[in-house]
Amino acid sequence: MIAKNLSLMFIILCFLSNTSNVFAQETVIPIQSQSHVIVLKVDGEKRLRTVYFGEVLNDKKEYAIIDKSYQFKDRHVGISNSAYTPSGTWNYLEPAIDLVHTDGNISLELQYVKHDVENIDENVQLTSIVLKDPVYPVQVTLFYKVFIKENVFEQWSEIKHNEKGLLKLNKYASANLFFTDRDYYLTTFNSGWAKEMRADESKLIRGIRSVDSKLGARAMLLQSPNFILSFNQPAAENSGSVILGQLAWSGNFKLEYELDGYKNLRFLAGINNHASEYHLPANEVLKTPSLLYAVSNNGTGEASRNLHSWARKYRVFDGEGERLTLLNNWEATYFDFDQEKLVDLFKGAKKLGVDLFLLDDGWFGNKHPRNSDNAGLGDWKENKKKLPDGIGYLVKEAKKESVKFGIWIEPEMVNPKSELYEKHPDWVIRQPVRPEIYFRNQLVLDLSNPKVQDYVYNIVDHLFVENPELAFIKWDCNAVIYNGHSAYLEKEGIAQSHLSVEYVKGLYKVLKKIRAKYEKVPMMLCSGGGGRGDYEALKYFTEFWPSDNTDPLERVFMQWNYSYIFPSIATDCHVTNWGKQSLKYKIDVASMGKLGFDIDVDELSEKELIFCQKAIQNYNSFKSTVWHGDLYRLIDPHTNNQAALLYSSQDKSKAVFFNYVVDSRLKDYFNSHPVKMNGLVATKKYRVKEINQANGSKTDLDNYKEYTGEFLMKVGINTGLNAHNRSVVLLFEEVK
Numbered sequence: 001m002i003a004k005n006l007s008l009m010f011i012i013l014c015f016l017s018n019t020s021n022v023f024a025q026e027t028v029i030p031i032q033s034q035s036h037v038i039v040l041k042v043d044g045e046k047r048l049r050t051v052y053f054g055e056v057l058n059d060k061k062e063y064a065i066i067d068k069s070y071q072f073k074d075r076h077v078g079i080s081n082s083a084y085t086p087s088g089t090w091n092y093l094e095p096a097i098d099l100v101h102t103d104g105n106i107s108l109e110l111q112y113v114k115h116d117v118e119n120i121d122e123n124v125q126l127t128s129i130v131l132k133d134p135v136y137p138v139q140v141t142l143f144y145k146v147f148i149k150e151n152v153f154e155q156w157s158e159i160k161h162n163e164k165g166l167l168k169l170n171k172y173a174s175a176n177l178f179f180t181d182r183d184y185y186l187t188t189f190n191s192g193w194a195k196e197m198r199a200d201e202s203k204l205i206r207g208i209r210s211v212d213s214k215l216g217a218r219a220m221l222l223q224s225p226n227f228i229l230s231f232n233q234p235a236a237e238n239s240g241s242v243i244l245g246q247l248a249w250s251g252n253f254k255l256e257y258e259l260d261g262y263k264n265l266r267f268l269a270g271i272n273n274h275a276s277e278y279h280l281p282a283n284e285v286l287k288t289p290s291l292l293y294a295v296s297n298n299g300t301g302e303a304s305r306n307l308h309s310w311a312r313k314y315r316v317f318d319g320e321g322e323r324l325t326l327l328n329n330w331e332a333t334y335f336d337f338d339q340e341k342l343v344d345l346f347k348g349a350k351k352l353g354v355d356l357f358l359l360d361d362g363w364f365g366n367k368h369p370r371n372s373d374n375a376g377l378g379d380w381k382e383n384k385k386k387l388p389d390g391i392g393y394l395v396k397e398a399k400k401e402s403v404k405f406g407i408w409i410e411p412e413m414v415n416p417k418s419e420l421y422e423k424h425p426d427w428v429i430r431q432p433v434r435p436e437i438y439f440r441n442q443l444v445l446d447l448s449n450p451k452v453q454d455y456v457y458n459i460v461d462h463l464f465v466e467n468p469e470l471a472f473i474k475w476d477c478n479a480v481i482y483n484g485h486s487a488y489l490e491k492e493g494i495a496q497s498h499l500s501v502e503y504v505k506g507l508y509k510v511l512k513k514i515r516a517k518y519e520k521v522p523m524m525l526c527s528g529g530g531g532r533g534d535y536e537a538l539k540y541f542t543e544f545w546p547s548d549n550t551d552p553l554e555r556v557f558m559q560w561n562y563s564y565i566f567p568s569i570a571t572d573c574h575v576t577n578w579g580k581q582s583l584k585y586k587i588d589v590a591s592m593g594k595l596g597f598d599i600d601v602d603e604l605s606e607k608e609l610i611f612c613q614k615a616i617q618n619y620n621s622f623k624s625t626v627w628h629g630d631l632y633r634l635i636d637p638h639t640n641n642q643a644a645l646l647y648s649s650q651d652k653s654k655a656v657f658f659n660y661v662v663d664s665r666l667k668d669y670f671n672s673h674p675v676k677m678n679g680l681v682a683t684k685k686y687r688v689k690e691i692n693q694a695n696g697s698k699t700d701l702d703n704y705k706e707y708t709g710e711f712l713m714k715v716g717i718n719t720g721l722n723a724h725n726r727s728v729v730l731l732f733e734e735v736k
């Protein structure tokens with residue numbers, strides 16, 4: 001039920017001023033989750049400042065006096081806590097907003113006007129605060145949405161004006177936070193193809209650290225908008241104050257961390273303003289993307305679990321639903337297949353016992369057949385040679401094997417060798433007077449153009465209209481934007497610097513339209529591996545592809561890092577021929593997310609096939625715990641010779657535990673000590689059972705023994721990991 005609190009002032013406190021003995025009126029705005037609060041306060045010059053970011057206080061009246069406890073003597077330093085820092089007036093630090101008025105003036109002052117608190121439901125509260133320039137008709141509204149139980153905060157801003165003409169925005173951040181701790185440790189996640197989500201933690205020093213992308217599409221190829229910020233100590237799993245999250249935007253982003261002279265930290269996040277000056281017409285609203293983060297005083301473990309719960313409940317498409325296990329043909333065939341071969345592969349999917357067969361790249365293009373990555377993108381008609389009977393035939397044949405059918409597309413892209421490019425060169429992002437630069441032999445379509453948006457929508461719509469039983473889409477995006485120029489924006493008289501923003505907005509429009517018509521179908525977000533994976537796109541996708549690197553040893557590290565930000569239900573993990581580890585190790589690692597296979601099932605030996613079948617049955621028995629449960633990261637592979645993780649069901653009656661050798665040196669130490677569990681109930685009794693045992697392998701584990709949760713968490717058990725059994729999966733089941 002939506003209840004709206006119409007009171008504009010949450011607290012208007014009157015208290016005695018120390019110096020003048022007069023009553024002063026103060027506006028204090030606490031933005032509060034279950035455990036944390038951001039306290040904003042309007043100062044004597046009507047500027048909105050952040051006076052506190054920390055644990056909630058029981059006596060809310062005390063929020064009004066927090067600022068009195070700080071003594072930043074340099075009178076300028078006090079300004080660095082602006083809740084949205086303007087430029088060109090009193091500010092000398094990195095601004096949140098930077099603009100040029102229609103008369104050429106570059107100054108902006110923002111003063112508090114009013115705020116509103118809306119209780120969307122009992123768990124979600126939205127505070128909006130209106131700030132205005134006293135001289136120019138420019139308005140910024142700051143939004144703070146709080147998911148109370150999950151301690152998740154979502155912030156964005158909206159900018160509008162009423163000047164005559166176009167307001168030129170050089171910078172337009174989503175959020176501007178301020179922290180008054182002693183030290184700050186920032187973890188960033190760096191990437192590259194097959195090297196996604198490599199974590200670096202460093203202590204922030206005075207000056208600005210900025211993390212950004214200028215790549216347009218496939219924006220996270222090198223850096224990611226994900227972060228962990230730990231206060232006063234390096235990030236730890238079960239202790240310490242942290243915030244972790246991301247800027248939810250599928251395009252160019254910029255996160256800036258600036259320490260002032262007192263080591264207060266200013267954190268600004270938003271669309272990257274590089275080459276992105278935005279010309280805003282009067283009375284139009286520019287809405288910035290959301291900065292999302294979970295807050296915890298108990299380390300990254302709790303923060304991740306809260307972010308996962310939030311993501312499943314509020315963000316990922318069908319986040320609390322089910323997922324389909326699948327067999328993908330990409331690595332089994334690459335571009336080299338025909339319909340007979342595919343039908344044969346369907347049998348493999350059936351033999352394995354997975355839900356769906358996913359046909360990857362290479363099924364389309366006739367004048368320019370898609371037989372390699374240098375032709376065909378854009379021409380989404382079945383290749384007649386490979387698939388003479390079309391996709392409909394494949395859907396039917398898959399059905400005969402009781403397997404659903406899904407398909408790969410890369411609808412934002414075009415090869416110069418394609419009929420689409422020949423017909424519509426003006427739909428392509430390219431400089432008219434420079435040589436084209438290709439990324440994977442392809443170019444990016446201009447999604448700022450509504451006609452291109454329709455074209456991309458129709459690719460998907462057409463596939464479903466023709467094949468109503470199509471059950472899955474893998475949406476790929478392999479190229480960055482080089483030589484950015486839009487013929488459409490030029491024709492419309494819109495600045496070229498809008499392109500990177502309008503591209504992403506165009507993409508979201510298409511996805512929204514697809515979801516309006518296709519409300520159920522699962523879709524995987526992919527970008528040449530993990531070049532895209534953000535919570536704005538995940539409103540439309542059920543899952544994402546973290547990386548083409550499926551070497552399970554690498555995946556232990558990569559999935560560990562992804563798990564800081566994303567829940568397992570959204571993380572696709574496939575068993576492939578990558579890596580030297582055993583089939584068991586591969587399946588165990590892939591079972592920590594949404595399980596899939598990308599192998600030729602006919603190449604498995606009889607024993608291997610039986611092993612896979614059993615492992616998939618096991619997966620089906622515990623997948624609900626992995627998908628909907630709570631993750632406890634127990635032993636970090638980055639600092640140990642093993643990794644250990646446990647997922648427990650919400651009611652803590654079931655848990656599934658994974659343990660891997662990640663470094664073969666010091667063999668004696670794999671099982672020298674017990675592994676202490678977490679996420680169980682001390683007073684419950686659990687029966688332990690090892691599953692996915694490889695043929696002939698034997699661990700020293702006392703199978704079927706019963707332990708109290710207390711014992712498992714305080715003493716732990718020896719999981720039997722050793723040089724031969726390099727991967728162990730245990731189920732814990734409550735004994736009633």
Ligand code: DGJ
Pocket residue numbers: 330360361408476478526527528529545547548
């Ligand atoms: C990149 C993806 O990450 C792969 O899984 C595969 O779909 C290829 N593209 C196909 O071109």
